[in-house]
Amino acid sequence: MSTVRVRFFASYAELAGCETTAVELSLPATVRDVVRRVREQLPGTRALPERPLAAVNLRHVKLDAPVGDGDEVALLPPLAGG
Amino acid sequence: MTHLTRVPISIDDLIRAVGGPERGGTCVFLGTVRDAPADGGVTGIEYSGYDTMADAELDRILAEAGKRWPESRIAVRHRLGLVETEEASIAIAAAAPHRTDAFDACRYVIEAVKQRLPIWKKELRADGSALWVDPHGRPAVVGPPSPPPPV
Numbered sequence: 001m002s003t004v005r006v007r008f009f010a011s012y013a014e015l016a017g018c019e020t021t022a023v024e025l026s027l028p029a030t031v032r033d034v035v036r037r038v039r040e041q042l043p044g045t046r047a048l049p050e051r052p053l054a055a056v057n058l059r060h061v062k063l064d065a066p067v068g069d070g071d072e073v074a075l076l077p078p079l080a081g082g
Numbered sequence: 083m084t085h086l087t088r089v090p091i092s093i094d095d096l097i098r099a100v101g102g103p104e105r106g107g108t109c110v111f112l113g114t115v116r117d118a119p120a121d122g123g124v125t126g127i128e129y130s131g132y133d134t135m136a137d138a139e140l141d142r143i144l145a146e147a148g149k150r151w152p153e154s155r156i157a158v159r160h161r162l163g164l165v166e167t168e169e170a171s172i173a174i175a176a177a178a179p180h181r182t183d184a185f186d187a188c189r190y191v192i193e194a195v196k197q198r199l200p201i202w203k204k205e206l207r208a209d210g211s212a213l214w215v216d217p218h219g220r221p222a223v224v225g226p227p228s229p230p231p232p233v
Contacts, residue, residue, distance in 0.1 A: 009132055010202035011214040058135040060198065074132055074200070078216045081136070081160065081199030082113050082172050082192060 002027050002069035004034055008045075010077045012052070015044040025067070031056065032063040034073050048075065085140040086133060088163045091173045100155040100177040107181035109188040113172040115165050123208030126166040127215075131201035136160065143194040147176075151187045154178040158191060160201065 001024045008016040016038075023037040031054045038045050053076040054061055067073060097108060118124045140158055147156050156176045165171045172195065176188035196217075203215040 007132070009200070010130055010204070055132070055135055055200065058138045060139075074135065076132070076200050077202055077214070078218050079197070079199060079201065080203045080215050080217050081131070081201035082196045 001025065002029070002067075004029075004067050004069075005072045006034060006038055007072060007074040009074065012045070012048060012075055012077050015047050016042050017044050018042070027068065029067050030063065031061060031065050031067060031073060034067055035063065035075065038075070045075075052076065053079070084137050085158050085160060086131065086137060086162055087159050088161070091159045091161065091170050093170075093173055093175075096157050096159060096173055096175040097177075099157040100175045102155065102177065104179060105153075105155060105177040105184075106179055107184040108175060108177040109181070109184040110176075111172075111174045111188050111192050112170045113192070114170050115167050117167050118205075121207070124167055124205055125208055126164050126169075126206045127171065128164050128204040128206060128212070129160075129162045129171060129201055130204070131160075131162055131199075133162070135200050139198050139200065140195075143191055143198065146194070147187050147190050150190065151176075151178055151183045154183055154187045156187055156191060158195070160195070160199070162201075164206075 003022050003024050006021050006023055008019055013019045025033055055074040056065055056071055115127050144156055154176055158174045161171045174188050174191050176184045178184040205213045205215050
């Protein structure tokens with residue numbers, strides 16, 4: 001099993017009830033698998049959109065992007081910078 | 083160097099950072115917190131972000147702009163924390179030998195920021211409520227609800 005760190009921000013952190021969590025996955029796995037596991041672990045995150053914006057290791061990715069052991073996955077609310 | 087700051091942005095410092103004798107045009111863009119009287123008034127916005135990614139993303143955006151306008155020099159600062167109405171939340175300065183490139187580079191950076199920067203706004207209303215701003219829809223109330231109107 002591999003461990004991925006998951007970070008939540010802004011409204012998603014409020015839904016999750018935390019800013020970070022860890023999920024264990026068997027590889028190969030994708031961001032979509034991480035989102036699925038997060039929904040199982042943290043009931044509040046079931047209110048997240050079905051296809052949230054995501055980043056892996058500080059870069060925007062699509063949900064079918066692969067994740068590896070030790071990666072940092074972030075689930076991002078609609079961006080509002082500027 | 084970080085592009086994020088929790089203190090008011092110095093426009094003079096930003097202009098100095100991009101200036102030079104070979105650059106004859108400098109374009110500055112400021113994004114400021116605006117009031118919304120129709121929605122009951124906005125006193126400020128609390129900015130929060132995925133700091134490390136926002137900084138990395140701004141590095142990438144500036145690198146892209148540097149490739150497109152190689153003779154330009156561009157600097158950007160984005161506020162985090164509480165920014166009061168009329169204060170700048172973002173400032174971009176782009177200097178180039180001629181004005182067209184300065185305007186284009188500055189526009190490129192703000193448009194990329196809007197699309198890619200992992201930063202979020204909680205709008206603070208005059209009635210004490212607070213709302214996460216969703217640029218794609220109506221914000222949801224997350225703070226204390228407004229008191230009922232007087233009878």
